[in-house]
Amino acid sequence: MSLTLTVNGAVTRLDPAPATVAELVRALDLEGKRIAVERNGEIVPKGRYASTGVGPDDRFEIVAAVGGG
Amino acid sequence: MNAPADPSTLADPLVVAGRPYRSRLLVGTGKYRDFAQTREAVVASGAQIVTVAIRRTNLGQDANAPSLLDALPASEFTYLPNSAGCYTADEAVRTLKLARELLDGHALTKLEVLGDSNTLFPNVRETLKAAERLVADGFQVMVYTSDDPIAARELEQIGCVAIMPLASLIGSGMGILNPWNLRLIIEQSKVPVLVDAGVGTASDAAIAMELGCSGVLMNTAIALAHDPVRMARAMRLAVEAGRDAFLAGRMPRKLYAASPSSPTSGLIS
Numbered sequence: 001m002s003l004t005l006t007v008n009g010a011v012t013r014l015d016p017a018p019a020t021v022a023e024l025v026r027a028l029d030l031e032g033k034r035i036a037v038e039r040n041g042e043i044v045p046k047g048r049y050a051s052t053g054v055g056p057d058d059r060f061e062i063v064a065a066v067g068g069g
Numbered sequence: 070m071n072a073p074a075d076p077s078t079l080a081d082p083l084v085v086a087g088r089p090y091r092s093r094l095l096v097g098t099g100k101y102r103d104f105a106q107t108r109e110a111v112v113a114s115g116a117q118i119v120t121v122a123i124r125r126t127n128l129g130q131d132a133n134a135p136s137l138l139d140a141l142p143a144s145e146f147t148y149l150p151n152s153a154g155c156y157t158a159d160e161a162v163r164t165l166k167l168a169r170e171l172l173d174g175h176a177l178t179k180l181e182v183l184g185d186s187n188t189l190f191p192n193v194r195e196t197l198k199a200a201e202r203l204v205a206d207g208f209q210v211m212v213y214t215s216d217d218p219i220a221a222r223e224l225e226q227i228g229c230v231a232i233m234p235l236a237s238l239i240g241s242g243m244g245i246l247n248p249w250n251l252r253l254i255i256e257q258s259k260v261p262v263l264v265d266a267g268v269g270t271a272s273d274a275a276i277a278m279e280l281g282c283s284g285v286l287m288n289t290a291i292a293l294a295h296d297p298v299r300m301a302r303a304m305r306l307a308v309e310a311g312r313d314a315f316l317a318g319r320m321p322r323k324l325y326a327a328s329p330s331s332p333t334s335g336l337i338s
Contacts, residue, residue: 033126036123037170043167045170063171065137068097068153069122069289
């Protein structure tokens with residue numbers, strides 16, 4: 001079963017469907033990276049990745065620190 | 070190395086949000102060729118506080134690719150995430166909240182809300198709105214702003230921990246365009262005032278410190294120098310020299326009134 005989400009502005013189909021944010025982060029190869037996750041406009045704290053569900057048509061922003069002034 | 074020093078050994082620390090720092094030079098991490106050059110320049114600058122931007126992470130990239138924070142670890146540096154690229158208070162607050170989450174609750178933050186994509190001039194009204202919300206939410210806000218002393222005063226009254234007026238436009242290297250306004254802001258402020266934006270070369274940084282700034286924040290001046298590492302070193306020295314000159318108390322200017330340094334008596338004839 002797959003799930004269609006928007007991640008960082010791009011419509012993404014994930015198969016198998018991640019049930020939680022933790023599974024999404026793992027599926028995107030971002031586990032253990034220094035990131036922050038926003039789901040439908042709300043920040044999901046790292047401690048709640050495993051307990052936050054992922055639903056169809058969810059919009060995610062996943063950010064990292066980059067060079068800047 | 071660049072890690073926060075033992076406060077009792079610092080003779081003249083920069084104190085921001087109650088925390089002392091040896092270095093009064095803060096640097097950005099953008100515009101470098103790669104992370105190796107970024108690190109080399111930042112280390113040469115002696116900076117302890119480094120700004121970072123917050124952007125969408127690249128998906129589908131090599132999971133083992135090094136990141137900026139690997140090159141500049143938290144054990145050596147204090148991060149100052151910025152809201153660069155934001156044009157509204159909402160965007161800035163949203164970005165800085167994400168930054169705080171990314172950095173495990175790190176409260177120190179650089180607020181920047183732009184009003185124009187060509188000049189990158191700050192939108193002071195949106196900056197004030199964002200500052201109020203961020204301070205209320207427990208952030209320690211170092212705020213980039215124009216050199217308007219009234220705006221600076223209002224930002225301080227809101228509770229920003231540092232006021233950072235531009236010297237000139239971001240990335241322009243035009244130096245300090247209005248030392249008079251800068252001086253007004255310095256004289257009225259109880260929190261540190263740091264010049265942020267527009268520094269082009271070492272003398273600009275020295276002048277900022279001689280005016281009484283608590284510190285200087287720069288990025289392009291180092292990153293786009295022909296020899297960034299050498300310029301980073303020059304900036305380190307310039308900030309120290311300017312600070313020493315300020316603390317030494319300069320001689321008065323005497324317009325058109327010369328006075329010889331050598332004795333006027335005992336001349337042979």
